[in-house]
Amino acid sequence: MVAYMGMDLYKLAPYLMLDEHMLIPEVLVMSKKVWDGLSSSQQEIIKQAAGESSEYMSKLWKDQESAAMSSAKKSGVTIISRSQISMIGIEAQAIKTYNSFIKNPSDLEAVMSIVTTK
Numbered sequence: 001m002v003a004y005m006g007m008d009l010y011k012l013a014p015y016l017m018l019d020e021h022m023l024i025p026e027v028l029v030m031s032k033k034v035w036d037g038l039s040s041s042q043q044e045i046i047k048q049a050a051g052e053s054s055e056y057m058s059k060l061w062k063d064q065e066s067a068a069m070s071s072a073k074k075s076g077v078t079i080i081s082r083s084q085i086s087m088i089g090i091e092a093q094a095i096k097t098y099n100s101f102i103k104n105p106s107d108l109e110a111v112m113s114i115v116t117t118k
Contacts, residue, residue: 005068010077017080019090026057 001018004010028050035043072079094115102108 001068001072002064005071005075010072010075014076015078015080016072017085018082019085019087020082026054028053 001016004013004016010016030046038046069079095112098108098111102111
């Protein structure tokens with residue numbers, strides 16, 4: 001939504017489907033070697049900071065999304081909510097894609113539990 005409005009894509013594509021295909025998680029990556037070299041108190045500090053950072057970034061993201069949605073509505077964009085979209089075909093295709101990459105059934109179960117978490 002933010003990129004859609006920020007890059008003026010709404011001028012070329014005035015219909016926006018909120019199908020959640022662009023939900024992108026933020027990830028903190030750290031070397032296992034470095035992590036293992038930290039004391040438990042240092043690890044706890046990093047975990048706490050990561051949690052606080054995640055909450056703060058989520059708030060910033062929601063605020064930007066809200067502002068972009070307001071701007072889209074003011075610009076006359078036709079917004080189609082997720083409840084108006086049949087996700088059956090999309091979800092079936094996603095499962096096919098997961099199956100082509102994930103060979104271990106327990107891995108697929110893990111992916112599906114993430115996907116279905118609200």
